[in-house]
Amino acid sequence: MTSNDQARSLFRVVARQELVELWRGPKGLTVLFAYSGLLAALAYMASADAGLNLLDARESVGIIAQTGVALGALTALVVSADAVSGERERGTLESLLVTPVTKRELVLGKLVASTSMWVAALGVAVPFVVVMARGPGVAIDALVVLVVTGTLVSAALTALGLAISSVAMSNRASIASAMAAMLLLATPSQLPSVTADGVIGNVLIRANPVSAGLKLANEVLVAQRSWASQWTFLLAPAVAAILFTAVAIAAAGRIELGASR
Amino acid sequence: MVGQSAGIVCQGLRVAYGGVVAVDDVSFRVAAGEVFGLLGPNGAGKTSTIRALTTIVAPTAGVAEVGGIPVSDHGRVRRRIGVLPESNGYPGAQTGLGYLCFYGQLFGISRDEAARRAGDLLSRMGLGENARPIATYSRGMRQRLGLCRAMINDPDVLFLDEPTLGLDPAGKKDILAELVDAAATRGAAVLLCTHLLDEVERVCDRVAILAGGVSLAEGTVAEVIARAGVGGVARVTVDPADTPAATAAIAAELPVSGVRYDNTHPGRLEVDQPTEAEENRLLAVLLAAGVQVRSFELDRASLDDAFLALTAGLDLRAEEAA
Numbered sequence: 001m002t003s004n005d006q007a008r009s010l011f012r013v014v015a016r017q018e019l020v021e022l023w024r025g026p027k028g029l030t031v032l033f034a035y036s037g038l039l040a041a042l043a044y045m046a047s048a049d050a051g052l053n054l055l056d057a058r059e060s061v062g063i064i065a066q067t068g069v070a071l072g073a074l075t076a077l078v079v080s081a082d083a084v085s086g087e088r089e090r091g092t093l094e095s096l097l098v099t100p101v102t103k104r105e106l107v108l109g110k111l112v113a114s115t116s117m118w119v120a121a122l123g124v125a126v127p128f129v130v131v132m133a134r135g136p137g138v139a140i141d142a143l144v145v146l147v148v149t150g151t152l153v154s155a156a157l158t159a160l161g162l163a164i165s166s167v168a169m170s171n172r173a174s175i176a177s178a179m180a181a182m183l184l185l186a187t188p189s190q191l192p193s194v195t196a197d198g199v200i201g202n203v204l205i206r207a208n209p210v211s212a213g214l215k216l217a218n219e220v221l222v223a224q225r226s227w228a229s230q231w232t233f234l235l236a237p238a239v240a241a242i243l244f245t246a247v248a249i250a251a252a253g254r255i256e257l258g259a260s261r
Numbered sequence: 262m263v264g265q266s267a268g269i270v271c272q273g274l275r276v277a278y279g280g281v282v283a284v285d286d287v288s289f290r291v292a293a294g295e296v297f298g299l300l301g302p303n304g305a306g307k308t309s310t311i312r313a314l315t316t317i318v319a320p321t322a323g324v325a326e327v328g329g330i331p332v333s334d335h336g337r338v339r340r341r342i343g344v345l346p347e348s349n350g351y352p353g354a355q356t357g358l359g360y361l362c363f364y365g366q367l368f369g370i371s372r373d374e375a376a377r378r379a380g381d382l383l384s385r386m387g388l389g390e391n392a393r394p395i396a397t398y399s400r401g402m403r404q405r406l407g408l409c410r411a412m413i414n415d416p417d418v419l420f421l422d423e424p425t426l427g428l429d430p431a432g433k434k435d436i437l438a439e440l441v442d443a444a445a446t447r448g449a450a451v452l453l454c455t456h457l458l459d460e461v462e463r464v465c466d467r468v469a470i471l472a473g474g475v476s477l478a479e480g481t482v483a484e485v486i487a488r489a490g491v492g493g494v495a496r497v498t499v500d501p502a503d504t505p506a507a508t509a510a511i512a513a514e515l516p517v518s519g520v521r522y523d524n525t526h527p528g529r530l531e532v533d534q535p536t537e538a539e540e541n542r543l544l545a546v547l548l549a550a551g552v553q554v555r556s557f558e559l560d561r562a563s564l565d566d567a568f569l570a571l572t573a574g575l576d577l578r579a580e581e582a583a
Contacts, residue, residue, distance in 0.1 A: 013366040025354035091350025095410065098315045098344040099367040100336055257317060 010101045014109025022079065022113050031075045031117065036124050042067050043128045057136040062222040064132055065142050066214045068125035069150040073157045073210070074182055075121050080114035080161030081178035084255055085171040094257055107252035111162055111245070118154035122146065133221075141220050144227075149213040152237035156209045157182065159244035166251040185210040206233065209240035267293035267417060268450030269314060273323035276309045283309035285474045286323070291467075293417070296444045296451040298465035300458065300564075302572055306474040307454045308347060311420050314452070315344050328417045340368060343411035347422040347454070349403075353396030357388055357406050360395060361413050368414035375413070382409040386439070401432035408436060412443065419443055422454045433457075437464050458564045468564070470571055477571045482564050489567035494531055494560045495543055500553040501528035510550035515543060528555070 022028040046063050049055035055063075084107070087093040096106060125146055133142040161178045168174035188204040188211040205211045216233035219225045269291040276284040284306040291297040299307050312318045314325055316335045325332040328341040352360065358379050365375025383389045386405040398406065404424060411419060421440060425433040441464050443449045455461060461468055462482055469479040478485045499507045504522070511520055511532060523529040532543060547554050 009369070010367060013363065017363045020359070021352050021354060025352070091346070091348045092352065094317065094346040095344065095349060095364075095407075096367075097317055098339055098342065098346075099364065100339045100369065101367050102336075257312070 015112040018113030072121035085174035156240035163248040212236040275322040298461040298468035301471035305471040343416035
């Protein structure tokens with residue numbers, strides 16, 4: 001076995017183990033259950049409003065798709081923000097660091113496991129979106145928004161969470177920082193329409209992976225604009241996914257146990 | 262390269278975290294098949310020494326080799342070592358078998374072979390029947406599982422930081438027997454960190470005492486006790502009528518530092534013994550003086566005494582310097 005083969009194999013071993021821990025333990029299922037509950041409650045309210053003509057059916061689909069993307073990415077972010085700092089806090093990191101697995105392989109394996117959180121969230125969100133989108137006839141668009149936008153936004157946030165977790169010296173600091181970053185990224189999507197339509201507002205939204213993804217969902221599903229005219233909103237999530245993954249891999253080298261005599 | 266030792270070579274090791282020096286100029290060697298005790302009070306630098314030798318932290322200065330490989334060669338060193346850290350955690354949802362298989366695979370062992378080795382180790386440690394999650398294990402079972410994990414790759418060098426902490430006497434005995442066996446039958450070099458000095462006296466071939474990041478003494482247990490300058494006590498019971506003669510003979514013939522009388526037991530003396538060589542001589546002097554000796558009991562200096570003497574001296578020096 002060459003060293004490259006072994007590296008690939010160790011990365012797979014870590015990924016498999018992380019997946020087992022995430023889904024056989026309580027963490028993954030608890031987070032997924034909370035995600036499902038929130039999405040179900042929101043879908044019920046949106047459907048009820050649409051039924052009472054308080055909300056356009058397309059707007060209901062837009063809300064569910066946007067929430068599915070944002071909350072799904074948030075679940076992956078929470079799991080990845082716990083990935084390294086949690087190991088350190090639970091006293092399991094040192095045992096891993098004295099094995100032949102490199103820090104980079106460790107982080108890549110954890111990245112795969114954390115990404116599975118989004119895949120599971122996607123599995124939960126798809127039926128909600130498809131059922132609600134059948135009425136206004138935007139099921140395909142809603143699915144594409146969910147899969148493409150959600151995957152890119154989640155990939156970016158998962159990598160960001162992992163990078164934070166690698167350098168944070170406590171799990172609490174890691175999760176708090178990751179949540180703060182998520183709130184900061186989501187802020188431009190809440191700008192009043194007057195500001196959002198201006199030059200600065202437009203730049204803020206387009207440059208930010210979360211707000212750009214949510215804006216794309218709104219433009220395609222609610223405003224009925226074509227993909228051809230709106231695809232540029234995918235640039236920020238795609239660039240962020242690549243950039244944050246590179247940052248997470250680079251931050252792997254800074255994983256430390258903390259000082260001890 | 263310092264040498265081709267199959268164990269541990271540590272020469273002038275220095276570990277600093279920023280401006281804080283945790284280990285300064287520490288030197289020792291551990292040969293293959295040897296159990297070496299690394300002792301010291303809290304904050305002595307034991308864990309930092311282990312972390313430097315196990316590639317977790319980079320030494321700031323000095324030479325550190327494990328299995329003949331410099332610790333800067335992380336990959337090769339890690340393949341040859343087994344480590345049980347002090348505050349080791351475990352994934353509660355996993356079974357012991359699954360946990361060991363995972364670690365086996367991290368050492369490049371195939372899944373089937375890792376499962377076979379894991380099964381063997383679990384049986385040997387009395388954990389063979391446990392297919393339940395680690396969360397349900399007792400502390401002793403977890404420590405034994407940790408030792409299994411440290412041995413899953415059949416390491417040349419074992420680093421064990423407080424492996425018997427919190428265990429009952431039977432658990433301690435099992436763990437110590439296992440590490441002695443690893444050294445004796447497999448030829449592994451074992452570095453044992455513990456506060457329990459009676460354990461060290463029982464199982465370690467040699468020891469080093471650290472305090473404040475520096476090495477105070479290193480050698481066999483007897484050598485360290487001698488270096489600490491602590492002696493044992495001889496308890497002698499003579500005929501009460503012979504007490505003055507016994508005292509006079511001891512004072513005249515032996516360079517002992519003190520003789521004490523036990524007022525509750527007439528005829529009983531406690532004689533400080535600076536060295537083991539004077540034990541037989543004490544008895545000979547008493548007999549030659551015509552003293553009727555009724556009992557003679559030796560309480561030799563222990564590693565505990567040496568440890569306290571060495572570390573207390575350091576505290577005094579620090580206080581004086583302040």
